[in-house]
């Protein structure tokens with residue numbers, strides 16, 4: 001049976017509590033920053049997105065990096081944590097932020113040409129619904145770059161926090177949602193999974 005979605009799940013509340021210190025944490029500066037660069041490097045070369053959405057944007061740091069690559073692009077971030085969004089709005093005044101789960105994106109159909117998401121997917125309560133939403137808001141020809149943790153070698157059984165979808169399951173969700181797989185690779189000794197999909201029609 002499908003569980004009802006919760007905006008303030010325990011997971012989200014834990015980010016709420018950490019939102020003030022998140023940007024300055026060791027983990028953030030040494031690990032997430034680097035992961036965000038991997039996400040940007042995974043975007044197909046030569047595209048000039050006009051509308052960029054970051055799902056589970058946290059404090060907006062990936063959008064700030066995207067703004068340096070595409071200064072004219074309209075930037076939108078969504079996240080279910082008010083605290084994260086408060087920081088995001090303070091640090092990233094050039095972007096719009098909305099309180100939302102990935103599963104219920106408050107954006108019109110076909111309104112975005114690049115969807116990004118880093119280190120958030122394993123927190124989504126209904127991952128397939130989130131991928132469907134990413135596909136819905138993408139315009140034809142648009143790209144979805146998803147970067148998330150993946151624990152190989154059975155480590156997922158030890159570190160059970162979150163929903164870590166194996167590569168084949170992520171590909172299956174993309175395809176079932178109507179996204180064409182453009183690339184999938186594992187980085188950081190296979191601990192990180194990058195999946196790039198596009199909406200063809």
Ligand SMILES: C[S@@+](CC[C@H](N)C(=O)[O-])C[C@H]1O[C@@H](n2cnc3c(N)ncnc32)[C@H](O)[C@@H]1O
Pocket residue numbers: 011012015032036055056057058059061062078079080081084100101102103117118119120123124125
């Ligand atoms: C580890 S942080 C990553 C933040 C940011 N993407 C980054 O790379 O720094 C995970 C984020 O996912 C958000 N999140 C949790 N559940 C979510 C959901 N169902 N939909 C979208 N975002 C969610 C959390 O509030 C948190 O800000």
